[in-house]
Amino acid sequence: MLINAAVLRTADAPYAIENVELNGPGPGEVLVKIAGAGLCHTDVLGRTELVGKPVILGHEGSGTIEAVGPGVTDLAVGDPVVLSFDSCGTCTNCRAAHPAYCAQFFPRNLTGLAIDGSTPATGEDGKPVAARWFAQSSFATHAIATARNVVRVDPDLPLELLGPLGCGIQTGAGSVLIALGVAAGSSIAIFGAGGVGLAAVMAAAVAGATTIIAVDLHPSRLDLAAELGATHTINGADDDITAQILAITGDGAQYTFDTTGVPAVMTTAINSLRPTGTCGLVGIAQGDLVLDPMALAGGRNLMGILEGDAVPQLFVPQLIQLWKQGRFPFDKLITTYPLSQINQAEAAAASGTAVKPVLIPDR
Numbered sequence: 001m002l003i004n005a006a007v008l009r010t011a012d013a014p015y016a017i018e019n020v021e022l023n024g025p026g027p028g029e030v031l032v033k034i035a036g037a038g039l040c041h042t043d044v045l046g047r048t049e050l051v052g053k054p055v056i057l058g059h060e061g062s063g064t065i066e067a068v069g070p071g072v073t074d075l076a077v078g079d080p081v082v083l084s085f086d087s088c089g090t091c092t093n094c095r096a097a098h099p100a101y102c103a104q105f106f107p108r109n110l111t112g113l114a115i116d117g118s119t120p121a122t123g124e125d126g127k128p129v130a131a132r133w134f135a136q137s138s139f140a141t142h143a144i145a146t147a148r149n150v151v152r153v154d155p156d157l158p159l160e161l162l163g164p165l166g167c168g169i170q171t172g173a174g175s176v177l178i179a180l181g182v183a184a185g186s187s188i189a190i191f192g193a194g195g196v197g198l199a200a201v202m203a204a205a206v207a208g209a210t211t212i213i214a215v216d217l218h219p220s221r222l223d224l225a226a227e228l229g230a231t232h233t234i235n236g237a238d239d240d241i242t243a244q245i246l247a248i249t250g251d252g253a254q255y256t257f258d259t260t261g262v263p264a265v266m267t268t269a270i271n272s273l274r275p276t277g278t279c280g281l282v283g284i285a286q287g288d289l290v291l292d293p294m295a296l297a298g299g300r301n302l303m304g305i306l307e308g309d310a311v312p313q314l315f316v317p318q319l320i321q322l323w324k325q326g327r328f329p330f331d332k333l334i335t336t337y338p339l340s341q342i343n344q345a346e347a348a349a350a351s352g353t354a355v356k357p358v359l360i361p362d363r
């Protein structure tokens with residue numbers, strides 16, 4: 001079928017809205033009419049040499065199933081779904097309910113192509129367009145997803161806003177609630193108050209952490225963090241951040257969480273831990289981390305986390321339930337844009353004016 005998609009043709013080009021021919025769904029796949037797709041910082045990885053061009057990015061889609069491929073038995077046409085990351089379902093970590101640590105996580109999600117190297121999309125020039133980014137490529141009117149990376153949701157929800165639950169929001173919340181297992185009454189310092197960091201702030205409040213410190217460079221994001229549950233905020237440009245965290249907590253934070261990917265910030269996050277504390281890292285590293293092994297003395301831990309270590313089909317409905325109860329207002333992070341304004345949305349996210357753009361296909 002002919003669809004409309006935001007196609008990235010070279011690393012530094014703007015996205016161009018193009019007509020693309022999309023085939024499928026094939027075995028185990030579903031065709032989804034996209035209602036909305038969030039922009040996550042990880043989409044910028046699609047601009048690097050890791051991903052072949054041209055490519056359709058977007059990995060926080062939501063929408064309605066329009067067709068199911070052979071072998072798909074538990075999803076039906078008309079089902080509202082949130083699209084998440086893909087996994088194989090049969091490796092050891094998938095079987096152990098850690099699909100984000102699937103042996104095939106990188107080839108299935110971060111190449112733009114299917115695991116067999118194929119793509120279901122063709123451009124107007126007759127050449128292939130990579131359209132399997134996170135097994136969805138949802139900056140488009142339609143996407144091919146898999147039975148394993150869609151999460152069916154209730155019909156009575158604002159479907160176009162739910163896509164970010166499939167990556168950024170799930171990553172921040174899952175890191176706190178699942179991977180780190182933040183305990184009631186404990187302390188956490190969260191570095192970076194973008195989509196992932198602010199989801200972590202809300203989840204820390206849900207977990208009952210009583211000291212929630214947010215660190216960011218943008219005062220507007222720190223204000224939003226305070227509104228969402230941060231008990232303290234710190235300007236990331238300060239040169240005494242660890243001292244400020246020690247002053248607030250007494251002996252350091254039980255948990256720290258880096259979403260910036262900046263090596264100097266990761267080091268600060270590790271140095272701000274109390275003995276036995278755990279630092280979680282999710283930001284895409286912008287350089288090597290040089291670690292003084294003594295920084296982990298006192299039983300401190302360092303954990304690299306993907307997708308909050310969540311099982312999307314279990315965790316996304318839980319987050320929706322928390323949202324319904326007013327305890328997880330992730331919609332406050334969202335600014336909607338028509339898909340045709342994707343370049344403005346990308347610029348707004350980069351400058352800090354929009355936390356979580358959601359692109360709505362033009363109809």
Ligand SMILES: NC(=O)c1ccc[n+]([C@@H]2O[C@H](COP(=O)([O-])OP(=O)(O)OC[C@H]3O[C@@H](n4cnc5c(N)ncnc54)[C@H](O)[C@@H]3O)[C@@H](O)[C@H]2O)c1
Nearest residue numbers: 041042171192193194195196216217236282283284306307
């Ligand atoms: N591991 C995973 O599974 C996973 C999933 C989603 C996103 N990510 C990654 O997580 C990171 C965060 O994603 P996002 O969508 O929230 O990005 P974002 O750009 O919205 O947020 C990053 C925040 O970090 C802040 N920041 C930058 N430098 C800082 C500094 N020196 N001190 C304090 N704050 C600083 C920025 O102001 C911004 O608010 C990205 O690197 C993204 O690629 C990882």
Ligand SMILES: [Zn+2]
Nearest residue numbers: 088091094102
């Ligand atoms: Zn697997």
Ligand SMILES: [Zn+2]
Nearest residue numbers: 040042167168
């Ligand atoms: Zn993401």
